[in-house]
Amino acid sequence: MTSTTAPRTGRDLFLVANTVDELGGVTAWTHQMARLFQGAGHRVHVIGVHEAELKLPLPADLGYEVTSLYPAHPPTPRPVRGLNRLSPAAHRREARRLADRGRAVARLSELFRAARPGAVAVVTQVWPMEWLREADTAGLRIIGMSHESYAYTRACHRYRSVKRNYPSADRWLALTQEDADDWIADGMHNVGAMPNALAHLPEIPSARTAKVVCSVGRLADQKGIDMLVDTWAEVAPHRPDWTLRIYGAGSDEPDLRRQCTELGLDRSVQWMGRTDDVAGALAESAVFVQSSRGEGFPLALMEAMASAVPCAAFDCAPGVREIVRDGEDGLLAPPGDTAALADRLLRLTGNPRLRDAMGERARVNVQRFSEERVLERWEELFALLER
Template sequence: MRIRYMLLHAYGMGGTIRTVVNQANAMAALGHEVEIVSVVRRREEPQFRLHPEVMLTTLVDQRSGVQADSLGRRVWRRLRGKIVPYGEFAAGYFTERVEKAVIDYVTSVDEGVLITTRPALNLISVRRASKNVVRVAQEHMNLGTYPGPLREELIRHYGGFDAVAVLTASDQREYEQALPGTRIVRIPNAVHSVNQAPSRQENPIVVAAGRLVKQKGFDLLLPAFAQVVKEHPEWRLRVFGTGPKKAALRALIGEHGLSAHVTLMGRTNRLDEELARASIYALSSRFEGLPMVMIEAMTHALPIVAFDCPTGPRDVLTDGTDGVLVPSGDVDAFAAALNRLIADRDLRLRMGAAAVATSGEYAPANVMPLWENLFTELLRTKTGSGAQARR
């Protein structure tokens, strides 16, 4: 079958990009004709490996510099397109020029499966793509996280999709309640591999990873770790990722006297090795979709300490078995949970073994057939036969 995945920036490093690339690679390996469409391009090469049979297409090439009209809230309001609402977290990308490029592309597609991967792209697809095409919306964030005006647009239009795919059981219930009669399917993201080197629990290292943005809550993790080093000064925190909050986090490290204990590691292509060297993974997010780096940490037999934020951690973890959940935003409780695990290596080993077992649900061998079966069924329903699905 012909499968097209549309990403905002397929050359970036985000969790959605990684999981969609994993899906595309798996579908290509199964013999399907697969294309990834990157709305914009700001780097020379993709950050994640593509299967040789996956075609990568760019709609708006911005390598020579981002157009002035694609930056800034006031400029976006003046030149914005007609479909993408401002409440979309990536609204700043969608100038009139960028939105038109997406519209032109989706209206040119007249067969196969089109998967869009964020609200802006989903809204364009459901309103402008041909009904001859199987249209699938992927939602990587819970509905309640979105601002009210955006949430209203999603509820207004998502009923036009052949299916809306969500990541967790909580998301499925929420979307089913908001969109009665719409097919809502729960298919979790897959980790790239479950056969990973396990942590030996020998190094006094806590790892966290993600974009350096408010959502990820690193400004909460740092004061929690400041409490940890008072009891366990030999322990270190390594935070992997880049983003606009880097300077603010550096200042916070200095404010708490953590310069010798915390390192902002930047971007890495060797995260698996870093996870295997660590002993605990910390998830300090204010909200999540399905926290994939956390699940990847679990494949390395790392116990988790996580805020019980909406949604994601509780959909994966069993508190006290493969990790510790603490009240969302409670810095003192987060520090206490870290201290508890740091002080008890046997507990870390038991929780790490349980984490490996939990992560098996997210193995590619378990997840990818769900996608192939869904696409095949939707194509058969759309065309009245299995002819397209066999192509």
């Protein structure tokens, strides 16, 4: 790609994600960074492949442009075998898919071509690179990202997409140096590390007096809420005056509620639904729990620590153990070990002095991921790519 110099007024930055409005941590991160970049003098455009069904609440006026290439999730291409090769309906569906894809790629190319010299496209998730590979990206610097750990990506279909699409990017960013080292050992040579940023530090931390354990996340397999329910079944008999509040929405909710009922936990578990006020939920909690099967650099964990709420979590990714210093400002358990996670929760719920000490240290320690510090790292990367 041609080396160019960014204008004095800032760069044109494209943040390209699966969606611009899906309820979830990556979408929240995308708009957080868009606000930061816009405030730093850049001209920001957030682009999503499609509009989401389960939406993240967003202000009507974001202060920057937002575009979705499709109104809904585009159809997945499927190999045509056997009799389907002779099916006129299958041919029509494939023709429509290709025509829609052509229009999406043309729209993406149009947006890129209108950018000023020195523009950068930050591809925040793996899937959108399928469209960028076909689009006109001449003159753009391309930064690819994943918001998963190396191990989680390695175990799923996205690994093949990374290996196919990201070697040609100007930089491929993992969330931690440990993940970056794993990608380098796997043969990637353009790798760097960039943590997520702490969104804000509440003025008044949680008092940690309410006997409430809090979980915040989508009710989906990755977040491991089924394992959290199993964990709570071990905790609840020892802490009959404590409540587990589960904030989030998702397709797994009916099965999770049924599991909760079968384990006799309905009186000690509250299903709070999705919330637009995570800080408020944390202010009413004394302990935060994260039971994910896989993570990248979880924002909810940082938000809990910023509220001085000590965390118990599965050590499921380098990002988790980079945020939480085990035994100092939180407690980690081996991935998937519900008995060990129950032990950590029993320790935190049963010892107010431990809760207070870890909560206060968490609030101080998590500030190393402040927006100001992370923005500085991004600016350093942009400057490096211009050379």
